[in-house]
Amino acid sequence: MAERFTVAIIGSGPGGLSAAGRAARLGVSHVLLERTDHASDTIYKYQKGKLVMATPDILPLRSDMDFKLGIREDILGTWDRQLKEHGVNVRYKAEVVAVKGEKGNFQVTLADKSVIEAEYVVLGIGLQGNINKLTCPGADQPHVEYQVDDPEAFDGESIFVIGAGDAAIENAVALAKQNKVAIVNRSGEFARAKQGNLDLIRAAIDKGLVEAYYNAAPVKVTGNTIVLKTADGEVEAPCNRIIARLGAVAPRKFVESCGIVFPSADPKSLPEVSSTYESNVPGLYIIGALGGYPLIKQAMNQGYEVIEFILGHELEPADEPLLKEAFKSLAPAKVSEVLVRIRANVPLFAELNPLVLRELMLDSTLHKPKAGDVIFKRNDYTNTFFTIVDGEVEIQVNPNDPKQVVVLGRGAFFGEMGLIAGRRRSATVVARGNAVLIETARRTMIKLINSNPSVKREMDRVAIIRQIQTYMAPNTSVDDLMELAETASLQKFTKGQTLFNQGDAGDDVHLIRTGSVTVSRRIGGRDTVLNYVASGNYVGEMALLTDAPRSATVKAAVAVETVKLEGQAFKRLVAKDERLRQELENRFRERLENNARMEALPEAGSIIEFLINQGVGEATDVLLIDESLCVRCDNCEKACAEIESHHGMSRLDREAGPTFANLHVPTSCRHCEHPHCMADCPPDAIQRAPNGEVFISDSCIGCGNCQRNCPYGVIQMSAPPPHKPGLFSWLMFGLGYGPGEDKSLRKIKKEGVTKHAVKCDMCKDVEGGAACVRACPTGAAIRVDPKQFLTLAALR
Template structure:
């Protein structure tokens, strides 16, 4: 396609979407260039996709800025289109040209190839992707011949028991491709697919609902044998028949090669990205990095960056496509500075973000809200159920120790952050935070922060450290936020437990205590030949102190009621803290005496124990507000359902006669308003929200009726309903009705007649069609008096209450 060129203006390494786009832009500008591709074909990563794979053009909202056109389509079609465009545009590609070294010398670069040839270039663009450095399993049996890390052709597997490992797009697409002729299980260590494309998640959901695939969350393979695989799951150990394992675990950057080129990284951990300027220039002047190596693996992002990097090299830097959106965010907060300047300021002043690249900060800013608060303005109040994360860019914020006395507060200054406890635990805010001086803050939603934590080890460590310090301070009034205690803090670690997993067992020697940072636990003792539940403790409590203070064996067994995280403090470190801080010792000793007395006075009995276990089984461990009905008072009048329906357009949000019952305690099918709502995970239009009071509700104007929340809810409290609303008369009312869905509105305005809906997942049509809508209890938010089911119960049988209040009432009444 091109003759060897000893000296070019731009050498582009890699012929994937980023490299192709960069070379097309260079050709359009008349700049001498060459694309160095180590394989004998174009776009090796895309070539490696399975046959017939649909290549998506996401993010949908991101405009395409490239001379290389790209639309979603089958892999083979996309590759052929790119090949033709490259030829038409005069892109210069040299195949079988693997670059072994890049050396800067006298204002240019010398590139050494595997065949010992050399090439000189004024600038270099590195766009090589990650697929040459696949992550692999390291468990027993990972060496067996039926363990694969790639799927070339799904048709090569027929009538097999296949386990696909991973939670990204490649894992989901591999699993879906294998379904037609095999029995497929997809296992993923996480609790939700936070990194995959929406279209893939929806396709997987449909396949699972139809019984074509088994999806196992919070599961990891432990050992592989010739015909079976052993897994650790949220419910314990599991063994599956398995003749093929395909692990799609992602890939890591070729860091040694990049470091030999002189490129610096943001930290030493495996997830660290290279240092880049806003124009993709690395720490080596004249050497640029785009695409997956820069932390942006999506095709459309790489195409845009290929265009932008050549424009920057040509002396015509163009603003990124998200620039108007970010400028608008700053303007709303009355911040008069450019996006790059604000990002640089934030990275400089907030240590938590110092290790993020400029591009990562742009993405973080795009998904955050910028606030400008005046003295006295609140960020949030104690008791709120918000779970966003706040970073102080400038100014200072006060954490009110006593809301009645604004003078008693802890000051947080520029560079500090807060809100991490609500982010992690899902519980109510435990303090009110207000601006002490004029302050600029970033408020970041929970999902964005969880993705950032997963992708940045330094961010994860910083948040864990802050959580430990603040949790100990909140529980015991002890401040460890001092360099002297760093070695002690380093010894404290976060432990993770699956539902029903034992944290420690009765009779064991106590070697540590646990602060519950997320989830909840059950405490039980073996009494009269039976396990009797003594207590249910939520995040914010601690267990294990009795064995440490009394220096006796464990007096009870503690198990995780739901997925739970704790802060483990070993015995030696606990005693060090107790000696340093007498107040901590007194507080823990007081709790110790109270629990000793409770153990001696075993009035709970088996009835209360059974009731607690019953409630845990019904999801109280995750819930924050539970609807209960006292069957001894209920007269079966149906007022609760009727009132609910009248308050919600004729559709009741509860089912009185369904649900579970133990004795006189009945839990009807009604939302528990979980700490970390399952229904909110992967809601396509982000139609599910949480109020500060804890109410989880569905915005009917945003809901598209896809049913994903219904599938995700483990308690069956969400329904998809159909209703046929009257069609408004006149043109303007029609527009207003269509305008509930912007995509819908544009389609109707373009055609103004009945057509096949290009977005059938919206579940909404023209006259005579029924709207699909997800409905659930919203605790009658914005309705005076609170939940109507409780207000209109004539006997007081219906009650909405917090789990801890309900459990305490059970203890008192038995």
């Protein structure tokens, strides 16, 4: 006779634990089934001492189990204790192999063939599934392991790490501190890893800290050696430990065997659930990562809620009070009413799953501006995204005439150009009466675009028309542009890739929407750069006007995204629009003049080329030193260190960095259009200030991702140096150190002090601007926008 419970909870991760805790608290008969001999295996497998984040910070925790930001051991310890305290009926080493039946009568079969009956089943098995194991002969020995608990526990060993993913790289690099480590990669490169880890492993291999075997696989393991099959035949190497990080199989097969349907064949797709977390099988609930909620706190809240839902209780979502607060300006409308209104009025968000919409709204702000309020100004560097729930806004498309406006109404969105190009706002936007707007943060929006193809499609469609209108044909009506827009397609180019070559046939026009390009021509057997073209401009119109082959080569200076417009359609538009034709002619003549001058001045082209190679093409503000003026006094570095908020640490290295034709690019932040450092910042601590400064806020947790992601090496990880006495104390009593920075203090390691990322903030809070430039006595140091500097006028 099988045991019978009201709820069977499968998986003791954060979601499962929390569900079991709630069931125990409410006296619901339950069982928590865990495959391993400990709770929460995924977190258990984190490296020892790993800091576990409690994001999103704003979301309140709703669970009978405690959880806050802390290290792995504390969190696991708390949960183990609370499982006992709450009297949770947990069963370890109970691997579920099948779930059959229907609501009220499920049969859960375990690996030992025993069967448990339950009225409801909660699946909280996450995405880790079963880890892949090594299958070669000898792989069942105890020194073949699948996780690294504490890399510092190993010392002086010869370790082989098998795998090329993030986990393998993190382990290999951490172990290499005290051991001889080799990493075995089945393919020819590390393609699966995050950029930060990629840089880590490349650096470690370059420095000889980690030995790399490419296109290799283990074929045999003995007590103290490993045999690898490589392109050059079999290699036997001494080895006393093997760490295999071969990834995991998503438990899709198992999930499908329970009767749950996946929406697509995409391996990344996840089953759909209702607002009460119920799957397409009534009575079978899915919480946590498998339901699309990979964050610990979300999963724990869902665990709590799912038990309440099963018991038929009405429950406000945990974020209800937050949303109520966010929607205050629309009171007395209820949260659910506002959400319905947003969904009905904004087509962009109409298809979002209700939970995703709630989450989006948590990261957004609802505005109810008065008529005439300015939402943002042209040339602001803000990068939030706006959608119109109700009312209208005016976009002032002509900087010289505020009366020339385009009106956007209910359901439209704006601000997407800043999001795409990473540049300043291209127009001023003013509210009309009764407008209700949603302002969404850049990061949230990017996440949404990446995970929702429908949002991306709709945004691209509208953005293409707007970009054509803004940058090419401001006087042409949208209807006239439609034909051209129909032919438009988005094209991506990697750094150095050519858009088209000199002499090519073709008359397509490229409107650059992200990044920048260089225009060059072959002169005397050598490519001479003639021009630098930033986003918001177009190239390729010369061939169109002359019906001749391409007169120059256009190459991507950084990663570039263009809107490609078909030449014939463009021609038809030009024929219709006299002003556009004149504008094109003017531009054409200007280009010809510029090219003629640049050809006579090849050095300017070489400087542009040099700066582009230094990555200046993606900068918005770069420090350039004219070495024919620089007297090497290092006053720039001293001034930087002396800024109060810089805590005696200079954020620039004057001497480091390359020089060409007396132009020196020191190691200092360039405030990129799409900052690499921002890409993977767990607490979202890296922000862009309204004037364009990219800075790191106090919420930095010191993970070092930004330092690894920055291709220009301008971010340092540093603990703040000790308090520095004033100049007078130094002068009179020799206390502390003098003006500037004492680099030796950076090396002092203090217990309990965490390092934080430190970089140039362009002195955004200092009156007068960048201290380095202000403190340069000879005018050698300037900060410039490459758009202005990489021109003939500036380089002549």
